[in-house]
Structures are given as C-alpha cells and as structure tokens.
Ligand SMILES: CC(=O)SCCNC(=O)CCNC(=O)[C@H](O)C(C)(C)COP(=O)(O)OP(=O)(O)OC[C@H]1O[C@@H](n2cnc3c(N)ncnc32)[C@H](O)[C@@H]1OP(=O)(O)O
C-alpha cells in the first residue's frame with residue numbers, strides 16, 4: 001500500500017507512510033515526515049521539518065509548521081494552528097535552528113481552532129478544548145480550555161472525563177498520578 005494523494009492534493013514529501021491519505025487542496029511540503037495511515041484532510045498544510053507519527057488525523061485547514069512533532073494517534077481538529085516563532089519580525093528571516101519546537105505526545109487531541117504557542121509540550125492523551133490557546137506545557141491526560149488554556153479536569157485514554165478515583169466510568173481504565181500528569185494502568 002502506498003500513500004493516496006487526491007488528484008487535487010499536493011504531496012511533495014517522499015517520506016509519507018503507507019496508507020496515508022492526502023485529500024484535496026492539502027499540501028505536504030518536501031522534507032515533511034508523515035507516518036502510516038494518517039488522514040491529512042482538505043486544506044491542511046504540513047511544512048518542511050514537521051513530523052507526524054502513525055495514524056495521525058489532521059483535520060481541514062490545520063497548519064502544522066516546521067518544528068512541530070506530533071506522535072502516533074494525535075488528533076488535530078479543524079483549523080488547529082501551531083506556531084514556531086515566539087517573537088516574529090518580518091525583517092528577521094529565521095532559519096529552522098532559530099525556531100521553537102513543539103511536541104504533541106501520543107494520543108493527544110486538540111479541538112477545533114486550538115492555537116498552540118510554540119515551545120510547549122502537550123502530554124500523552126491530553127485534550128485541549130475547541131478554541132483553547134495553549135501557552136504552557138499540558139500534562140498527560142489533562143483537559144485544558146480557554147485563553148490562556150487552564151486545567152479543567154482529567155480525561156481518559158478514551159476521551160471521557162475522569163472522576164476523582166481516576167477510574168473511567170465509560171471504559172473502566174484506571175489511571176495513576178505520574179509526574180505532573182496521569183498514566184493509564
Ligand atoms: C469536524 C469535527 O468536528 S472534528 C472534531 C473536533 N471536535 C472538537 O473540536 C470538539 C472538542 N470538544 C470540546 O471542546 C468540548 O468542549 C469538550 C469535550 C472539551 C468538553 O465538553 P464537556 O465534557 O461537555 O465539558 P463541560 O461542558 O463539562 O465543561 C467543562 C468545563 O470546561 C469548560 N469548557 C468546555 N469546553 C470549552 C471550550 N471549548 N472552551 C472553553 N471552556 C470550555 C466549561 O465551561 C466548563 O467549565 P467550568 O467547569 O468552569 O464550568
């Protein structure tokens with residue numbers, strides 16, 4: 001199986017995994033690295049140097065710039081907006097080594113229209129609500145919302161909110177505290 005590129009999609013990277021689909025008006029630049037079985041939806045943009053793991057969803061209009069890494073099974077909702085320059089100036093042309101990196105850990109989800117300020121790390125299975133503006137690291141399994149995004153609750157691997165005993169009432173998965181975040185057991 002090879003990647004599927006819609007006749008009106010533009011995939012210029014040679015590092016795209018089997019089973020990945022690049023839909024109409026999506027653009028994957030040369031040097032972007034995209035894993036297997038990803039879904040790059042209409043109008044998405046994946047820049048040189050961006051890295052997507054396997055089974056990543058990039059919904060419509062989402063912009064993944066140089067310096068951004070999304071691990072396996074990350075979900076990026078529509079119009080998610082990454083950044084890679086904290087103090088941009090048009091007259092300063094910065095190379096990739098001068099830009100900030102951003103890391104989205106395995107299984108995390110970013111809701112529609114979330115903005116991610118660069119230099120941050122979003123933990124495993126964390127969940128940023130629609131419209132969240134992420135300005136700081138987000139712990140694993142944290143649910144954050146608002147501008148600036150603040151911790152509201154904790155969420156399960158399945159996406160449901162966790163009760164105080166950290167055992168999911170939907171799927172039964174138990175979680176324990178692990179550093180600033182949680183870990184499923
Ligand atoms: C094509 C497609 O649709 S692709 C899929 C894209 N989907 C999305 O982007 C939807 C993502 N989902 C969300 O943003 C939802 O708001 C969720 C799942 C994060 C939260 O939903 P719920 O669990 O119903 O949250 P709930 O209503 O209990 O809210 C919890 C708290 O967070 C706040 N909150 C929830 N969502 C948001 C938000 N998007 N922005 C700001 N605050 C929010 C609530 O006001 C509440 O705050 P409070 O405790 O101070 O009163």
Ligand SMILES: O=C(O)C1=N[C@H](C(=O)O)CCC1
Nearest residue numbers: 023024039040041042043060
């Ligand atoms: O099957 C999908 O997934 C499709 N995704 C594209 C999108 O969401 O932009 C459109 C075609 C089918």
